[in-house]
Amino acid sequence: MKTAFRSCLLGPVALGYGVIGRMRNLIAAALIVAGGAAAAEPVTVAALGDSLTQGYGLPQGDGFVPRLQAWLAANGADAEIVNAGVSGDTTAGGLARIDWTLTPEVDALIVTLGGNDLLRGIDPATSRANLEAILTKAAERDLPVLLIGMEAPGNYGPDYKVEFDAIYPDLAQRFGTLFAEGFFAPLMQDGADPAALTPFMQPDGIHPNAEGVAKIVEGLGPKVLDLIAQAQSS
Missing domain, CATH: 1.20.5 (Single alpha-helices involved in coiled-coils or other helix-helix interfaces)
Structure with a gap:
């Protein structure tokens, strides 16, 4: 019981x-x-740039960002590339909008600015200061960065060219960022003759056509994979 x-x-x-x-x-x-x-969750990468990033003169799917997005997916990277390219932007313009570009969701940053500084003949010291401020903002957020260089033409004189060309490798070394020598460098692999670029450029001679963008993405893609790996490990 x-x-x-x-x-x-x-x-x-x-x-x-x-x-x-x-x-x-x-x-x-x-x-x-x-x-x-x-x-x-995919790594979110903001691509801060000018018309080269924005995809000027191309159908939406042929621009740099959508082509890069597709290339990354084909190479097994889970990433979302945010198109923060504004046609006509200088380094000053990029600096002016960096704070609202770096939203809390952003895990990494690509910087492709300086082409319009060259077109306007802006003092290289000014361009350097603007890019330095952009990289400082990214460093404050502990964001990995891929800095894509620009190369000055010779029409401003040798002193200008030397001073401008040095900006990108100097800042990349100082801030410890990933570095790509130039946005158009992948188009120059078959020779240094500027005429070799013609088949890959739009009629304005400034912006790449769809075929040119495809080659640029193939050249820069591995650097972006390194950037994504850094973001994932941080």
């Missing part, structure tokens, strides 16, 4: 513990799934 009575008392208690145990298991499983989903 005492045994039966004890069983009646313990039965509901044991049942309660069983329910609690199952609930704990369900909660643990949900946390694991949530953690896995968070880990699977």
